[in-house]
Amino acid sequence: MSSKHRSKPKRLDSSNSKAVNSPSSSTTSSSKQFLETSIDGLSSPASSSVRSKPQYFYTENLSYKENVTVTVRFRPLSPREIRQGEEIAWYADGETIVQNEHNPSIAYAYDRVFGPTTTTRHVYDVAAQHVVSGAMEGINGTIFAYGVTSSGKTHTMHGDQRSPGIIPLAVKDAFSIIQETPNREFLLRVSYLEIYNEVVNDLLNPAGQNLRIREDSQAIDSTSMINAFWMLVMLVGNCTDNALQGVNSIGWFDRWTRLLHDAFICLCLKGGGGGAAVVWVWVWLIYWIALLNLDFKCLASGLRIFTVFKGTFVEGIKEEVVLSPAHALSLIAAGEEHRHVGSTNFNLLSSRSHTIFTLTIESSPCGENSAGEAVNLSQLHLIDLAGSESSKAETVGVRRKEGSYINKSLLTLGTVRP
Template identity: 70%
Template sequence: MATKQGSKSRISGLISNSKKPAANSQSSSTASSTKQFLENSMDGQSSPASSSARSKPQYFYSESVNLDTERSKENVTVTVRFRPLSPREIRQGEEIAWYADGETVVRNEHNPSTAYAYDRVFGPTTTTRHVYDVAAQHVVNGAMEGINGTIFAYGVTSSGKTHTMHGDQRSPGIIPLAVKDAFSIIQETPNREFLLRVSYLEIYNEVVNDLLNPAGQNLRIREDAQGTFVEGIKEEVVLSPAHALSLIAAGEEHRHVGSTNFNLLSSRSHTIFTLTVESSLYGENSEGEAVNLSQLSLIDLAGSESSKAETTGVRRKEGSYINKSLLTLGTVISKLTDGRAAHIPYRDSKLTRLLQSSLSGHGRVSLICTVTPSSSSSEETHNTLKFAHRAKHIEIQAAQNKIIDEKSLIKKYQNEIRSLKEELEQLKRGIVTIPRLKDIVEDDIVLLKQKLEDGQVKLQSRLEQEEEAKAALLSRIQRLTKLILVSTKASQPSRISHRPGPRRRHSFGEEELAYLPYKRQDLILDDENIDLYVSLEGNTESADETLKEEKKTRKHGLLNWLKLRKRDSGLGMSTSDKSSGVKSNSTPSTPQAENSNYYAESRLSHPSLAESSPSADLLSEVRQDREVPEDNFLEQETPLNGIKTSDQIDLLREQQKILSGEVALHSSILKRLSEEASRNPLKEHIQLEMKKLSDEIKVKNEQIALLEKQIADSIMASHNSLANLEASQTIAELTAQLNEKSFELEVKAADNCIIQDQLSQKICECEGLQETIVSLKQQLSDALESKNISPLASYSQRISELKSFHAQHHMNKETAASKDRNEDLLLQAQHNFDHVMAFEVAFLIQVREVNPYFSLIRPLRWKN
């Protein structure tokens, strides 16, 4: 820790070299003088040669410590960032009231003896990237190592807080830079695996709202052993910088923003973006290892408003809430630095309650105070400087948070993956018992054959069940594995354990930046001043050059452009070789290959999977790197399609969802831009940007339509295959029935043959009989002819014989009946006799009519 003496001497040195700005008098405060001041203080570093000494210096100081090493262990890092005078301020003839005097001192123009020293002071032309490197990088590094971190921008309204924290496409702010850096650190730390979650909230009029979940309004702040937390806040696991940035952009849509006298897009709420980082050792021996758990809070405070601000109604109410919470923040900070204070009023505002753990010294804190040099805000700037000065004295003890218990999400996922893998192994072992069983069968076939047959059906169904369970397990392992991020670099030393020398620059992919506003501008500006404003942005010119260059390169194809970008960014190269773009080139042109090509293209167009994003490549690699056995995936593939149809449909749906999200986002940006355009109809770049966005929306909608068609086709194909399956089942059933029927038919045909034989035999017999009858007939007619008896006469004779016999018999009976005691019986007998006689007579009459040869048949003989 630097001593006060040391700091003092350093400040003295700065004072002696301090430069007096050109715009130091009322009369000279014109646009040109301002420009001169800005030019002279490029990158916040005043030229010592042009500095002039001051008499009776009276200055305030804070410890200036080594930025690279021990500093964050001792004090809050406090930096001050000047913004340039806005064209409006220039137009209004504002003067420079405060300026950056060297790298660490802010001095008052009118009273040069009033000066404050900080860890670093950034002049109006310093780029946000530089601010990040000095004021934020060590906090982000710490968070990735398990040390809590908080970075916040503090300042009056329109001083540049949002510009610093969020930025725009040309100059990404601390938040996107930190997110990007976090993923780069993962990439450079191959010996650990990470799980990143984000949440995003706002405190508006002392109410906590969840910006990632519009339903999460007025949330409660709770406290537990770990500190304060917001109950029910939505946390999203993030897989790439673009993914995280898209969430922020979605959250920004819900943030309360309004126009004030000072800023047309003034933040009316404090926002806290929290990145929760869990990491553990990667590899075999990670079981039982402690997990590093930390939170990186990136805070964009609403700006305090001066009493001069002519606000009314809602704005006034918002302003008073903002001022009250910032006042409480100030009180908390001064009490924290006053060793005698017994009570720290954290509970007096939601903001200080949520910052309690950071402010009370548990973790690294970086305070970036944004100020305007303008004389009209001189008093507010002075207050900001005093606040910053007080904050510098807060002592912190940054220590790693290690958790041994299983509470961390990463441990939970790791354990689940481990146990699922074990389960999978068991299943596999269960399945491979079949060949072993077969081996035994070979030894003693007779003994086990019966057993095998019995168990076969049972085993088959068990196998099917187990296959299903295996597939389910694999897909769960896959899903969980995807959430845990690991570096794709196999044997590189960890960046965390062995810090590399110069830091690598990881440039943003264009798609990642799409989530940032095109260019946040002071909407009070005139058109003619835009160029001036823009040119004040440190390396804007070179950025423009790069942009032009990139546009030129992109004309030669997206893949080439991406390759070039990867080469430029350094990091991408190691992963780009294995990226889907390369894969798609070598994939054969089968329907499956077409599919994967499409996926690769879609990855190019989708920010969260953008090729220029190292994490996206990283994620594609994760699947190959992890221990999920490849053969198991293959087992589930259908030979024709490569991937299961349902997976394919899921994949297409996922892509469709992603694209729809992008369209929604672009549409909302377009809406915002059209509002802006209606306010500033002459601004051509807005129209251009709107056109670009509409074109993109159109292209994406076309892609969505294509995806919808593909999904419909896939569903149809799967239905068809289902229908085919059903049809083949029906055919199989029908074939079985057919076989059965043809067997029956065969049996019946055999029966028929036998019957046919019997029939022909009978016919032969009949023919023989027929011949006999004919010959008998012949014989009979010959015989009758020889006796000259007509068959009819013989019948008549017989009938009359019978009739006389009947009459005789009747008479005898009557005589006998009188003698017989049993008259009834006799009568009955008579009746019976009558009946029989009548029958025979009738019979004979009939026969006579039918067959003249009846006489050949022996007539009945009746006993009396």
Template identity: 55%
Template sequence: NKGDEVAWYADGDNMVRNEYNPSIAYAFDKVFGPATTTRRVYDVAAQHVVSGAMEGINGTVFAYGVTSSGKTHTMHGEQKSPGIIPLAVKDVFSIIQDTPGREFLLRVSYLEIYNEVINDLLDPTGQNLRIREDAQGTYVEGIKEEVVLSPAHALSLIASGEG
């Protein structure tokens, strides 16, 4: 829409090719074209991670890419087209509601890794934090964890971390 040239295009479900030299191609587990909705990306690439996490399996949805490649938009979305984070939060609370025989304790942390430095986005004093490991597993030392009881509370914490 801004008149930028498209240098790469999706060739099927697993390949990206160079627009100017189609012999240059990269294969991935899944490739989404520019018309793909965020909901589709969530359903294919993230929903199983969320449902697995609710069964006790560690999971991560990690957005990586160059500046202005769409990471923030994909993760946050917009009012009419929610991103990965709001879709995941909605699913988490739906799973909790659909599992009345089990108790859940849901905590939210929000961190940024930039140039190999970890910063706590919920606590401005939490800068240059360290990753540690003990008998319980791997964790970020000193990261703020907030207990959340609703989707709105979880999303408001995340929004506060954006500021």
């Protein structure tokens, strides 16, 4: 459920699988229910055809050292499904195997499989907590719920008062970790958006509709441009100075750039801002690269180093600083009010959009010896995807249009590679 690299699902002969003995040993498990959550559509049991020989699918190197883990959670049958005489197709066989009810020769292995009696708290502790604590230590993390409509994604990610989901549990955990880490100071910011019919809307700001997605280099702001100017002046000064060294042993350009450099430090100190200090470090670094006679090459490399990398980001999204779990949860609740939800044949409250709740975590050491220590910056993305729907479902009008956008985006997600 956390991401950096995707583990390749692998099909194995039963003799190679560590789960070989499972199918026959516990096929009578009473926890036979619908398949709910998977982040990897490639290995979805629902897409498999019946095979004559036993086939096992598993994720290589099953351990939390993996950058991507896939967890499956089954939900219990709803009273309506029981009334309608729905039948169970897949069930959890042990802690890692999903078994086909009608054809015991088909089974899949995942990092972890949870039966229908498992609580969300337990799912969180086993499958999500390590991603949250990693994010608090500076490692980016993503947890998302993927599955067909009505399989229990929103129940797992958001939950309710009685059974809080992974998002509220993660928020509370983040603040607990802050309390247990007195030697660091933290700043937490949250944003919350939805993708509805391929349009990005800010759930924390009703005016933030149809936002644009941007890449890196657009992120340089005006302050950065001013700083870039200073850097450029110094680089040109040094490069030109190097060129003139042969005819002018005095090195007047060197003196000139040193003067500018001193003036810049004065400006930084006067402003007193941490941002200025960071910029100064960069300028100082580039300055010395220039002094090391890298000539004009340093200009290009200097500019490249200077670029502020924000990755992919949503332009104009509102970010709120949060000071307590209650504050963060109230923002989520307010955002939920704006999310697109609708009734379908399968789910009275079906999510019609994908939502991304992002916790941005900045932390730095505090105390006397902390001056000059690096600031950790990481993001935790908690995502509740809309559910895939069969094109044969009897949906019409708006619901049908939404369904086609949902399916299209989920198919695209399946093609994403790191």
